[in-house]
Amino acid sequence: MNQQGTIGLRDDRAGWRQRGASAWALSALLIGSYCVLYWTNWLDPVATALGLRHKWFLYGALYTLAMGFGAIGALRRHGNSRYQRIRIAVNVGVQAIFGFTIPFVLPLVDQPEAYLSYFWPLKLDALFPHSLAEMPMGLAVWSIGGSFILAPFAALIWGKRWYCSWICGCGGLANTFGDPWRHLSSRSPTAWRFEQVAVHATLLIALLVTALVWVGQLQGGAAGATGESARSWYGFAVGSLLSGVIGTGLYPLLGPRTWCRYFCPMAAVLGLAQRAGRFRVAVQPGLCIACGNCSTACEMGIDVRAYAMADATFTRASCVGCGMCAHVCPRGVLRIESTTRLHPEYARAGHVVVDL
Amino acid sequence: MTKHVVIVGNGIAGSEAAREARRVDPNARITVLSEESDRPFSRPGLMYAACGQMAPADLFPFGDAPATRAALTGVDVANRRVLRLDGDPIAYDALVLACGSRPRRPAWSGIDLAGIGHFVSWQDLVWFEAEVHGHGIADAPIPGASDSPYRARPARQGHRPSHPVVIGGGLVGIEAVEVLVAAGLKPTFLLRDDAFWPIALSTRESEVVVERLRHDGVDVHTRVHVEGFAGDGRVEQVRTDGGDIACDFAVVAVGVEPHTRWLADSGLNFAHGGIVVDATMSAAPGVWAAGDAAALPSPSGHRPWPLWYAARDTGRVAGVCAAGGLARWERGVPTNAARLADMDYLTAGEMDGDATWFDEERGPVHSTLRIALRNGRIVGFTSLGRRWHVAAMAHMIQEGWTLGRVLDALPTAAFDTEFVTPYRPTSNAGMRP
Ligand SMILES: Cc1cc2nc3c(=O)[nH]c(=O)nc-3n(C[C@H](O)[C@H](O)[C@H](O)COP(=O)(O)OP(=O)(O)OC[C@H]3O[C@@H](n4cnc5c(N)ncnc54)[C@H](O)[C@@H]3O)c2cc1C
Numbered sequence: 001m002n003q004q005g006t007i008g009l010r011d012d013r014a015g016w017r018q019r020g021a022s023a024w025a026l027s028a029l030l031i032g033s034y035c036v037l038y039w040t041n042w043l044d045p046v047a048t049a050l051g052l053r054h055k056w057f058l059y060g061a062l063y064t065l066a067m068g069f070g071a072i073g074a075l076r077r078h079g080n081s082r083y084q085r086i087r088i089a090v091n092v093g094v095q096a097i098f099g100f101t102i103p104f105v106l107p108l109v110d111q112p113e114a115y116l117s118y119f120w121p122l123k124l125d126a127l128f129p130h131s132l133a134e135m136p137m138g139l140a141v142w143s144i145g146g147s148f149i150l151a152p153f154a155a156l157i158w159g160k161r162w163y164c165s166w167i168c169g170c171g172g173l174a175n176t177f178g179d180p181w182r183h184l185s186s187r188s189p190t191a192w193r194f195e196q197v198a199v200h201a202t203l204l205i206a207l208l209v210t211a212l213v214w215v216g217q218l219q220g221g222a223a224g225a226t227g228e229s230a231r232s233w234y235g236f237a238v239g240s241l242l243s244g245v246i247g248t249g250l251y252p253l254l255g256p257r258t259w260c261r262y263f264c265p266m267a268a269v270l271g272l273a274q275r276a277g278r279f280r281v282a283v284q285p286g287l288c289i290a291c292g293n294c295s296t297a298c299e300m301g302i303d304v305r306a307y308a309m310a311d312a313t314f315t316r317a318s319c320v321g322c323g324m325c326a327h328v329c330p331r332g333v334l335r336i337e338s339t340t341r342l343h344p345e346y347a348r349a350g351h352v353v354v355d356l
Numbered sequence: 357m358t359k360h361v362v363i364v365g366n367g368i369a370g371s372e373a374a375r376e377a378r379r380v381d382p383n384a385r386i387t388v389l390s391e392e393s394d395r396p397f398s399r400p401g402l403m404y405a406a407c408g409q410m411a412p413a414d415l416f417p418f419g420d421a422p423a424t425r426a427a428l429t430g431v432d433v434a435n436r437r438v439l440r441l442d443g444d445p446i447a448y449d450a451l452v453l454a455c456g457s458r459p460r461r462p463a464w465s466g467i468d469l470a471g472i473g474h475f476v477s478w479q480d481l482v483w484f485e486a487e488v489h490g491h492g493i494a495d496a497p498i499p500g501a502s503d504s505p506y507r508a509r510p511a512r513q514g515h516r517p518s519h520p521v522v523i524g525g526g527l528v529g530i531e532a533v534e535v536l537v538a539a540g541l542k543p544t545f546l547l548r549d550d551a552f553w554p555i556a557l558s559t560r561e562s563e564v565v566v567e568r569l570r571h572d573g574v575d576v577h578t579r580v581h582v583e584g585f586a587g588d589g590r591v592e593q594v595r596t597d598g599g600d601i602a603c604d605f606a607v608v609a610v611g612v613e614p615h616t617r618w619l620a621d622s623g624l625n626f627a628h629g630g631i632v633v634d635a636t637m638s639a640a641p642g643v644w645a646a647g648d649a650a651a652l653p654s655p656s657g658h659r660p661w662p663l664w665y666a667a668r669d670t671g672r673v674a675g676v677c678a679a680g681g682l683a684r685w686e687r688g689v690p691t692n693a694a695r696l697a698d699m700d701y702l703t704a705g706e707m708d709g710d711a712t713w714f715d716e717e718r719g720p721v722h723s724t725l726r727i728a729l730r731n732g733r734i735v736g737f738t739s740l741g742r743r744w745h746v747a748a749m750a751h752m753i754q755e756g757w758t759l760g761r762v763l764d765a766l767p768t769a770a771f772d773t774e775f776v777t778p779y780r781p782t783s784n785a786g787m788r789p
């Protein structure tokens with residue numbers, strides 16, 4: 001009944017959540033399914049038989065279902081927090097409406113396949129000259145404005161969470177279907193360093209590929225061929241391999257945010273905005289008991305406890321603002337927030353006095 | 357010459373002392389000794405590992421900060437040496453005793469039966485895990501004194517208890533109860549008093565907590581005096597003044613006491629079992645004490661203050677002073693936080709005023725708020741079910757704000773998670789006799 005994020009203690013020792021044999025089997029199954037989806041046409045007849053036109057709609061339907069059922073599980077665990085209830089409901093709703101229903105229905109009513117979709121650089125197509133030219137005017141403006149103004153600006157105000165854990169389909173799957181594995185994200189300093197390099201490297205590659213495609217589509221000829229091959233290489237390496245096969249396939253082994261944390265170029269852009277903006281994880285000084293619930297629950301592998309023990313309110317570029325650290329903290333030490341009002345700096349009444 | 361700082365204990369007091377000593381004297385040789393564990397772990401976090409919400413390895417806040425394992429048997433203050441059970445004495449220039457507390461063990465008949473234990477040490481976690489889940493946790497206990505709280509205990513594996521009983525209505529007791537509930541069991545909870553934790557909670561607050569426990573299937577008994585245990589090798593019954601209660605697994609959580617019996621011959625001064633220290637944590641020439649093991653200066657004489665927060669702060673002071681720096685500890689406004697039956701509990705100041713303002717909200721948020729006043733000024737604050745900025749509360753108490761001013765300022769002190777309906781006093785709010 002409380003809106004507060006109470007933990008609801010539970011026993012999580014099941015092997016499928018703890019890298020047991022069942023987790024490996026599940027991971028193999030997911031990876032196998034992605035390979036079949038991306039590189040065979042075996043699923044097309046299944047999709048047709050189900051009235052879903054082609055394999056991508058079958059995938060969309062399964063994806064939305066996985067999110068829906070995952071959301072039920074996630075809400076059973078965390079639904080005692082109002083933040084989690086609203087966030088997960090919005091995220092699943094966005095996927096069901098914008099991710100599946102609209103794209104599926106538009107051709108049925110003879111409308112062009114133009115709808116609100118991902119922004120650049122998550123979807124490079126959003127900014128290619130040919131695709132922009134094909135869009136209705138409004139949508140082209142939305143595509144450009146959304147990518148360069150709306151998305152980063154909103155991240156300045158609310159942090160990247162407005163996108164990564166409220167809207168995005170990848171984040172949505174991670175926080176519903178992938179939620180049982182959130183504690184597996186690596187907290188090692190090496191993983192952090194790799195994350196910083198990898199996520200910005202993918203962003204640079206995305207920029208480069210976009211530039212090549214632009215030059216190619218405007219000039220045609222040899223440049224056009226280069227652009228096309230860059231585009232299809234990017235689609236294979238980043239779109240299929242990193243976001244699908246590795247990103248989702250390894251949920252049961254590496255945690256659900258592998259793609260978001262290490263490779264998503266959109267997360268890189270939003271992370272930079274977040275660092276410059278006002279989103280923060282507020283820490284109450286002197287209250288942490290070092291239990292580690294927050295760090296364990298962090299799907300981005302942030303060692304929240306280290307900040308809490310150092311009484312340091314912080315903003316990390318990778319934080320997707322899922323709110324789980326504050327939710328599980330048994331002492332009310334943490335609060336994710338993006339208000340302009342800072343907590344009044346009340347004097348800390350009596351503690352160690354060090355005079356060196 | 358490099359100074360040898362020896363720190364007994366790698367709990368929070370010992371770990372913070374080591375960190376501060378290193379900061380103050382980068383060249384000092386620092387030795388941390390611990391009987392209990394190689395790595396510092398969060399004792400208040402034990403329950404989260406026990407209920408499976410976290411892995412035991414998630415309890416290590418300082419990563420790999422290995423201590424030297426040793427079971428110590430005394431201190432020779434005159435010759436600056438600590439004595440150990442196995443091996444040569446260890447010489448020191450400065451000694452920090454951060455040896456914590458041990459569970460109180462009443463002289464009840466049958467208390468040594470199998471299936472009876474405590475919930476305080478790493479070895480208790482290992483035992484608990486084996487008894488409740490039949491799992492093993494990696495542990496390499498070292499031989500200690502026969503009554504050491506860090507001795508490994510044999511546990512029955514592979515059987516879940518069918519009649520678990522927790523004795524003692526304090527913070528550790530309720531944590532043990534919640535762990536058993538998380539394991540899907542329905543424990544019996546035996547309280548000596550009329551209500552749960554009456555030294556800290558008002559009657560209504562206790563009722564709220566007990567209602568929640570009962571809702572989770574806990575069988576709460578109040579006003580029960582435990583007299584002993586019965587059983588053939590393993591516990592089968594708890595004997596109480598109200599009759600026998602079936603029991604095949606019992607956690608005795610009737611408080612802790614400073615773990616200082618091993619220091620009896622050291623010549624140090626003790627109060628209520630704790631090592632008497634001054635505001636710099638100095639106990640004797642070359643000896644400092646901190647954390648649960650220390651009896652800290654207070655307006656009513658020297659007393660142990662077995663709280664994580666006090667242990668952390670006094671550990672820092674002891675570390676600075678032992679390394680040759682200057683630091684002093686001030687009690688300030690006492691604050692504490694806990695979670696009781698999944699409700700956030702927060703308190704600041706002293707609750708023994710001459711008047712009390714109380715409010716209970718029901719609805720989407722179930723919370724209680726109690727403000728103790730003396731001569732019309734706030735001296736204490738206790739809340740269940742909501743989160744507050746604890747430094748703000750301490751500040752208001754320190755400055756002696758009036759009730760009106762406190763209530764006006766409450767919104768600025770709110771720390772609830774986003775989207776939680778803000779607190780507003782209900783129509784029942786008001787002064788209580
Ligand atoms: C289940 C539980 C929950 C708790 N929850 C809270 C809470 O929510 N909030 C709060 O404020 N407090 C809480 N506490 C109390 C808090 O944990 C203690 O106050 C704090 O841990 C004390 O720290 P310390 O460093 O003084 O001693 P300890 O953590 O007890 O450390 C003692 C150290 O001394 C070593 N040692 C002792 N004797 C010897 C010897 N003879 N030879 C060698 N080594 C020795 C041990 O190996 C150990 O490393 C809780 C306690 C328990 C048991």
Ligand code: SF4
Pocket residue numbers: 287288289290291292293294295304305308309328329330331332333334
């Ligand atoms: S911030 Fe909260 S959850 Fe994290 S370690 Fe501290 S007390 Fe535990």
